[in-house]
Amino acid sequence: MGVIFSPEADNLTTMAGPRGEYSKSVERRAEILEAAFTTFAKSGYTASSVNEIARSVGMTQTGVVHHFAGKLALLQAVLEQRDTRAELLLDGRRGRDFLASLVEISRTQESLRGVVQLYTILSAEATDPDHPAHDYFVARFERIAAAVTLAFEEVGAADGLRDGVDPRRAALLTLATTEGLELLWLNSLEVDMAEDIRRLINSLLIEPI
The missing domain is CATH 1.10.10 (Arc Repressor Mutant, subunit A)
Known part of the structure; x- marks a missing residue:
């Protein structure tokens, strides 16, 4: 990170x-x-x-x-704590179990609306390369994408991916969908973040989680 x-x-x-x-x-x-x-x-x-x-x-x-x-350092510390709590759900999990945990993480966000809102605002601002939090978010996205890619690779090694599914592209799609669903949820659209992520992941797997 x-x-x-x-x-x-x-x-x-x-x-x-x-x-x-x-x-x-x-x-x-x-x-x-x-x-x-x-x-x-x-x-x-x-x-x-x-x-x-x-x-x-x-x-x-x-x-x-x-x-x-x-204030910015305080905001970043809160977001890092959010990541730490999410990573506890992923600790020691591999492959399909790791992907299933992503669904549970999305479910926990429903009780953290203010923190999700904080994250969304700050991550958008940090797309500016001159923003002091820019490097933090770049590293965060890279770290998450790498971890999810590895999980899809592990599923693929067990012949668990649908034909044509590339682990890296699957990971980026999962990450992008998660980010997008959070934004829609914050804007009061009727989405079920956890179940929608589950449906996406299942569309990439031979056997659903």
Whole structure:
């Protein structure tokens, strides 16, 4: 995963002090991040949401963004936590099991509307090569595409793909469909993200998941 902001960059002063102070700062960051994830999942990103995060951890808004070197770093940290939670569902899974887990990940997004909205807005802005989050999203898409490609390759090695299905193209199609369905869902179109992803994946496999 690409990293733009060094987690330690805003803690240099603390690191120079006693180990106890550094440990306290790390714990504080974790507390802020958990509060941010919960708040963004519920409300999305607004100016008031940062104030809500600050209140929930007993800090000022300035204190919150100080721990993450600015608002953009906080947003990225929340998105990275979203990816980490999704990857827990994929841990140790290969081939068909990996692809089935993608369906479950899409299902979990239904309870994280604010975070999905945050991701969609920031990823669109980051298509600008000069955007500070550009490299992060490029690396993220490449990493996900590679992992899904490998899963399709593993299914193909077991003769589980339909004729003419190329694992790389299948992975990109799956990723593009997931991104598109999230955008339609955010705009209140009647889609079932999990089941629509399942249908797409099944259209590429001999035996459905």
